[in-house]
Amino acid sequence: MARVQLITTGVMEERALGKSLRRLFPDHEFVSWPRLDGFTSARLPPAPPLPSGVRLNLDKFVANLIGAFDPGNRRDRSRPDFVVAVEDVELANADDPARITASLRDALQRRFDAWPTKDRAHDRLREDLQRKVSFHLMAPMTEAYFFADSRALARATAPAPCRPSRFDPETDVETFALDDPDYLGPPADPSSPWCTETGRQGHPKRYLIYLTESSAGGRYRESEHGARALEGLDWRHVARSPDHTRFARSLLADLEDMLGPPSQALPSATAAGQTHSLTWPPPRDHLLRNL
């Protein structure tokens, strides 16, 4: 049995991603660390001017990846066998997610070069990162995958949606292109939490709030409804179309490479060429397992 440590940036993923993946790989343990601050909500790479002395979330994120296997890390606890970090693509970089992976890679390289280990310890740490640590993206964010699994969507909108979903389930949830004029058009109540001036298109979380909005406001809460939906998410549905959900397939392919075949058959999920090239398979000069 392998122990996989998850690094997440959202309360929903912190609470439920491990349980969700455990259903696919029941012989292995998935443990979440307290979530970190996300770094993809603004355009990457970070643009100056930036305040001096305040560490970017991106830098803190990579420090956690490296620190997981640092030899100076506390010795009274067993090390995880693997670390899998997961972050949302979000909207700011959705047109070019390579900005995210490139920024992470740059930050990782910079931080690793300055990491206070020497010689053999430094080499061992590099090997650990290359063999045991992965970084994956959820596109545009984890909530999108609920729209690929009707039961997960029902749990996210429980007890019942107040409005029908007009997301076309035959399209790729990772693109999350909506054609719902009531949601995208001028709203009746501009103070609704989903009702931002920009950023409604392609935003499954806001769409869930819209779908569950009664007179008392949007009911969807990621820590509650989202966590329940993610915990029970059927990854077979997420991965059913060979040309869709390539970021999710990358995660699944990586996990299969780490842990062996999943307990549930994932048709076409991990076939070569159908993952997202940014996150699987690994490039030749990889710093992490897949980056």
Add this chain to the structure above:
Amino acid sequence: MSPIAYRARALGPLRAIDWAIPPGVSVVVGPNRVGKSTLLRLPELVMRIITEGVHDAFKVIFEGVPHLRNLGLPPSAPMTLGVAVDPSEWEIELTVQAGQIAEFPNEHLRVDGDAILWRKFGSKEIEGKDCRFPLHNGLLASLSDTFVQSVYASLDDDTPWAPPDMSDPDLITKLRQYMPSDAPDLVVYAAMRMTMMFLPAMSVLSFRTYHYEINHLLRFGSLHSSAMELQVTGENVFPLLRNWRDKPEFEERYEFVLATMREIFPHLGRVGFEQAGQTVTMKISDRRWPGATTIPIARESTGFITALLQICAVASCRRNGLVTLDEVETSLHPRAIRVLIDAFRRWAAKHDLRIVLATQSETVLDQFRDEPSQVFVLEPTQETSPKALTDLFSPEYLSQFSLGDLFAHLEFGGDSDEERAP
């Protein structure tokens, strides 16, 4: 939920306040001595002024008025206090004479920015356009206070609150019953406006962690009581919890407290109460202990009892109410803080509450990274305070940093450079 804003000028450490409290959980940050604790008392002060009158309100909240004026402002700047619920706004000018607030202060009721009713300082009459009416005791608020309390008492705590329909003739007839029979229509209209404005200001609970009497509570327990609301000292917490448990209409509060405590302390087992004479205490078990072993609450940690009090404080509030918690982070582990704030959010959404936390904690602030507009910053040089964090920075900028880090590095919520200079 009606958006409600509290306003003040030259009051204590506060220079100029215009504070619209959003629904849900929000947080106030700022350097020491900037007035966070005073800010958090404003809603209770306004509520007490409406229900108890200005003298008693200031006595309870600020132990009187001496030394209450902001000395950093020129003496000509009036000391004022007000509340606004769109489109109405009530403002009172606080003049201190002989160690107390002068009777018959200058005050205004405005609707859509136009004064519709006012009193000039010292006058025993109130005025409106083409109208004068004697008001020998109390503020303008006294025209509607009894009616407000009667409507408030009749509100159902189980269903979302909706403001009464101002054009409802029955309501106007009822309001007239609470007013002098010769009150002109304009005064009745003004009283109805004040009713709409004061109703959302009626349910306010203010807690300060440093006022919790934890030592006393642990050593001596609570006095038996039928209370359904936590005292500011927390001293009635044990009978309170037992009352919630035993009354079906309050059981949800008990379940919320216990579920949140178990989320913070996963090994917490059963909870029971013991009464000896008039004293009620609590005993708890731990799932790691053998058999049915329990210990008295007196043996529990400070963090445990503090968390219990904070959750009971929030659970005490009626639907559509406001709870303020000063120094929410005291004695709590970062994980406990995270669980607590998340539980507060769920409870606030379910019960239409506003919960305001005042803090100096980076961990507390970090819980607002997805809701930076719920962070309010008090700084000594602001023209009007507090400012929403998103008025100071763009959300995109903020998303690159931990809010706690930005706060710790004085990017916001610190003294200005001039203030720091010797």
